[in-house]
Amino acid sequence: MSLLRRLAGKRRGIDDLIFDSVNILLMLILVVVMLYPMLNTLAISLNDATDTVRGGLHILPRSFTTHNYTHVFNEAQVIRAGITSVLRTVVGTGLGVFASAMVAYTISRPHFILKRFTTLAFVLTMYMNAGLIPTYLLNRELGLIGSFWVYILPTLIGVFNLIVIRSFIEGLPETIFESARMDGAGEFVQFFKIALPLAVPVIATVSLFVAVGQWNQWFDVFIYNSSIPELSTLQYELMKVLQSTNTSGGGAADSFADSLGGQVEMVTPQSVRAAMTVVVSVPIIMVYPFLQKYFVKGLTLGGVKG
Amino acid sequence: MAQPVNPIQVKERLKYKDKQKVNLQRPKKGPKYFFRKCKEQKELLWMSVPFLIWLFIFKYLPLGGWVMAFQNFRPARGFLDQEWAGFDNFRFLFGSERFLEIMRNTLAMSIINLVLGFVTAVTLAVLLNELRNITFKRIVQTISYMPHFLSWVVVAGLVSTALSMDDGIINTVLLNLGIIDTPVMWLGVGHYFWGIIGASDVWKSVGWNSIIYLAAMTMIDQEQYEAAEIDGASRMQRIWYITLPGIKPVVVILLIMNIGYILESGFEAQYLLMNSMNMDFAENLDIYVLRYGISMANFSLATAAGMFKTIISFIFLFGANKIAEKLGEARLF
Structure with missing residues (x-):
């Protein structure tokens, strides 16, 4: 098979060459389109604010500074929101995935009397x-x-995640569970000692989905807890900064800038916004390449399964 | 009875009893059988019932709130101690000019996102599949998935930066290419809004959505390509006659399922990119519900609008699922 392909490779005609060149060109354009907005924001966040105003900044900072970041981290609210974001991500993912796995285990048991009822419900x-x-x-x-729990309880179990975990456990050989039962293992033991350890790939995938969802959520903060600074999250803080600069060109981001007063290095709404965006996005971008092999597997598992 | 019960043995015993139906004292179905089973499966029940209660409270109980749609709901009073309005809220909703605009925006954005999303994701998957260099392919894939993990808050920020009047990259590029003479205020003109939402959506999710098609392409028999190559089929012909038909089942099933979500035109992108200038084209059903419900505290009207959306979606989703079943394709769930 590979021999044939290699032969075909040598036989490549002019049409093939044109196709490949156009294809590679299109992919390079795609890469630029995907990366430019992110790199541009990164550049603005690392560039001196007064210099950024001059315009023409693309993907490399012209006048390097970390001042925008020190400014963002000096805001007490940002630190507090960061803690809440981390907490809701950790607690929400832990509890949510545990609950989903437990229910998934029960509806994967062929003899369970509420199997159909639970699945349907x-x-x-x-x-x-x-x-x-x-x-x-x-x-x-x-x-x-x-309350903090409004971030966790209403969305504890996602049905899609439940189905994905169930399909995976159903795919495990039943004989493992049977032999455990022979040794007198109850359902809890079978769940913790057999199902959970074997389901690690799918648990990792689902955890990533839930964690990304929790970290990126801002709407529940906006609806339920917008008046409570202690329960604000990074996404919501960023959302407030963006909304105020989008519509009126003033507001929250301006007050960031105003509060600086006589300091030498200035920040502008634009540079603060960029730094905030990077702070909010970096954790997700950092973990994702490591988990890539898991989520591709998990997604295709959940998606194309018959 | 203090001895631990072995479920396998119990099962065997039951099977044995089932065969001797005449001698079986306890009926197979009925409450007695059910309770005996419950006792046997105590542990499984401990694992699932708490979450069934959770499900009931958080997902089924709110459905009772739909009575608000038939009332002139005042938050200060109890649910049943309200003034009944019959279908007045629905009559007001369907009769209002604004609602027609809302429906137009919802459907327009939904259809644009659907068509654009499908075409771009399938195209990207085909092009990725044709790349010969595996390392290059991996790099492109990794980069194209990345925006999927950014929140809409971040993406909306990137989009408004890219579209900005002063120094936004879109205006800069278009000016340099000579397509426009003066910078365009993209987010200030209502007519551009649907396109902006569609393009943002593609940027965010095209890579991610292509995964499933790429996975489907790996299932295509490679010998078909080799045979076609020997017969002298060009690359385009091979894509057209082998790759695309090969992923057709997946495309069809996803298309049908997505049609079920036709009233879900998205909420976050619209809400975050909306402003007073493009509002007439940006406001969709979800934003309407939010505006009437939370901001103006007209709970009854907002509930009526939400109920309308759920019922239509329910019909579409069930219909879609049934069609998928009829076509003999794998259903999503």
Whole structure:
């Protein structure tokens, strides 16, 4: 097979050469289009604010400074929001994935009496969504508004993740569970000692999805906890900065700049915004290449499964 | 009975009893059987029932809030101690000019995102598949997936920077190419908004969406390509007659499933890029619900709009699933 391909490679005609060149060119354009906005923001964040105003800054900083970052980190609110972001990501992912795996295990057991009922009850919620207002009122009635748990409890189990984990556990050979049962292992033991360790690849994938979702979420902060600074997150802080600069060109980001007063090095809304964007995005961009092999596997597993 | 019960043995015993139906004292179905099973599977129930309660509270209980759509809901009073309005809220909703605009925006953005999303993702997958250098292919893939992990807050910021009047890259490039004479205020003109949302969506998710097609392409029998090559088929012909038909089942199934989400035109991108100048083209159903519900506290009208959306989506999704089933394709769920 590979011999044939190599022969074909040598036989490549002019048409093939044109195709490959055009293809590579298109891919290079794609790479530029994908990377430019990110690198541009990185450059602005590392460039002296007064110099950035002159314009013409592309992917390399002209007048290097870390001042924008020290400014962002000097805001007490940013540190506090960072802590909340990390907390909600860790707690939300831990509890959410654990709960999903546990339910997934029960509905993967062929003999479980509530197998069909549980599966149906969860899957049906993918089609039936009560909508924003009833959900909001429920969370208010439960006293979740103004609490950290509004970030965790309402979205504890994602149905898609549940199905993905279930499919994986169902794919494990039943004989392993059987022999454990012979040795007198109960369901909890089978779950913790067999299902969980064997499901590590799918657990890693789902954890990545949940963690990214938690880290990137801003809407629940906006709806439920916008008046409580202690419960604000990095995404929401960034959102406030962006909204104020987008619409009026003033507001929160300006007050960042104003508060500097007589200092020598200035910051502008634009440079603060860029630095914030980088701070908010770097954690995700950092972990993702390491988990890439997992999520591609996990996604195709969940997506094309019959 | 203090001895630990071995489930396998229990199962075997049951099977044995099932065969001797005449002698079987306990009926197979019915409450007695159910409770006996429950006792046996106590541990599995401990593992799942707490989460079933969670599911009921957080996903099913709010459906009861739909009564608000038939009331003139006042938050100060209880749910049943309200003034009933019949279908007034729906009548007001469907009768209002604004609602027509909202529906137009919702459907337009949804369809643009759907078509653009499909065409670009399939094209990218085909082009990636044709790359001969594996390292180069990996690098392109890794870079193209990256925006998927950025939040919409970040992407909206990048988009508004790129589109900015002074020094935005889009205006700079277009000016240099001579396509425009003066910088365009992209986010200030309502007519551009749908396109901007579509393009942002493609930027964010094209790489990610191509994964599934690439996975489908690895399933295509390589010998087909070799045979075609020997018969003198060009690269374009091979793509057209082998690759595309090869991924057709996946494309069809995803297209059908996505049609089920036709009223989900997205919320975050629109909300974050919306301003007073492009609002007439930016406001979709979700933003309408948010604006009426949370900002103006008109819970009844917002619930009616939300209910309308859920019911239409429910019909579409179920229909889509049924069609997929009929076509004999793998259903998504």
